[in-house]
Structure formats: C-alpha cells, structure tokens
Amino acid sequence: MPSAPHSSRVRKSKIANDAPGLFFRSFLERPKEVGSIIPSSRFLERRVTRCARLDKARVVVELGPGTGGTTQALLRAMRPDAKLLSIEINPRLAERVSHRITDPRLIVHCGSATDLADALAAYGLSAPDAVISGIPFSTMPRPVARGILRAIRDNLAPTGCFVPYQVRDKVAVLAREVFAPPSRVELEVRNVPPMRVYRFEAGSSPSRSPRLR
Ligand SMILES: C[S@@+](CC[C@H](N)C(=O)[O-])C[C@H]1O[C@@H](n2cnc3c(N)ncnc32)[C@H](O)[C@@H]1O
DSSP: OHHHHHHHHHHHHHHHTEEEEEEEHHHHHHHHHOOOSSSSHHHHHHHHHHTTTTOSSSSEEEEETTSHHHHHHHHHHOOOOOEEHHHHHEEHHHHHHHOOOOOEEEEEEEGGGGGGGHHHHHHTTOOOSEEOSOOOOOTSSSHHHHHHHHHHHSOOOOOEEEEEEEESSSSHHHHHTTTTTTEEEETTTTSOOEEEEEEEEEOOOOOOSSOOO
16 A cells, blocks of 8 residues: 555646646636636746746735646745735635645635635735736626726735736726736737736826726
8 A cells, every 4th residue: 555645646646637637627617717728838827927026026816826837837936935825716726726736835715806805814915016817807797807907906015016818908908997008018929829918017097097996
C-alpha cells in the first residue's frame, strides 16, 4: 500500500492533469459563465502578470481562476509576503483550485465577483493593489457586469489597477462608465484565441459619461 505522501502526490498530479478535461466539461455545462473551452496559455499568463506589476503588490484578487493555471502563474510572480484572493463562482472549479494549490498565500473563495467587498472583509484583507479578471464580461447580463465593475472601482487601493483579459472589447466598453480609458491595451496573439489585456488605473474617472451608481 503506498504511503500517504506518495498517494497525495499521485492524487495531486492526477488533479493537475485532469484540469483541461474539467475546464471543458464546465464549459459544456455553463458556456456563458465559463466563456472559453480551454484555459489561458503561458504566454497570456506572463503578459497579464507583467501588465499588473505583481512583483510590487501586497494584496491581489483574481476573478474566475477556472482550474487554477492562471492562479499558479500569479502566485509565481507575487512576493512571498503577498496574499491572493481567488473568487470563483463555480463550486466544482473552486474546490479544484483549493485542492490543486496548497500555497499559504492563496485564499480560494467560492462566490461571485459581485461580492468582492464582502469577500475582502471576510478574510481581513486590505484594498487590493491589483484585480485580475478572466471572467467573461461579454456573455454575462449587463447589470451583473456593471455591478462587478463598480465593486472593483470601489474596492481598489488608491494606486491599484484592474487588469481584465478578454477576447472581445465588451469589458472596455462597459469600463468607460467607471474608469478613465485604459493606460495599456495589449494583444496576446499566441493565446488561442488571441486575447486583449487591459490595464485600468484606480482613482481614474471617466471623462464624459457619469459614474455608475
Ligand atoms: C474564461 S474562464 C478563465 C479561467 C482561468 N482564469 C484562465 O484564464 O484560464 C472564466 C472563469 O470565470 C468564472 N466566473 C464567471 N463568472 C464569474 C463571477 N461572476 N464571479 C466569479 N467567477 C466567475 C467561471 O466559472 C470560469 O472559471
């Protein structure tokens, strides 16, 4: 009979190897909520972590970790004393990330990004220096998307940033009501499909349209 450490290693690698399968099954079950059939590539992960300047961040929030590939990339780029709060709406995916990653800097919260303020308070975290988002703004109901953007605006640290990555530009269109135009827009063509990465600065206000209430 294998020893406990060995069997836990086997279980962990099985969990990691099955990640693309679980991701695809989750997409088939909830296509609009998951928004993609495969997880992000290494190229996109690197671009997102650079754009968010995670090496300087103390508190980071990830919205929609999926099966946890991006979560691991964020943790690799973060300081040893930083904290990462990953908020995932799908209970099966949230459980998978918790089992797959045992890094003490990580807190996995099962719930909606709309509840960002409550989640930060529940874990005693200060205002995040970066909020990174892979959630599909283009397929979610508009009021939900707006609620999430307001929650991000209201909870970011004064020098913080919001870094969403998306196939379409819907998030940038909606964010115009909440933030000033993005300080960076990049395209990662080596991801399948090619993905836009935006950086919005905290404390920046939209120039023309009124702020969302
Ligand atoms: C396109 S996947 C991104 C997964 C992973 N971050 C990546 O880039 O490979 C979007 C994820 O967002 C989650 N999600 C969708 N709406 C959400 C919400 N309102 N709050 C939290 N997570 C959400 C989905 O369940 C899914 O895991």
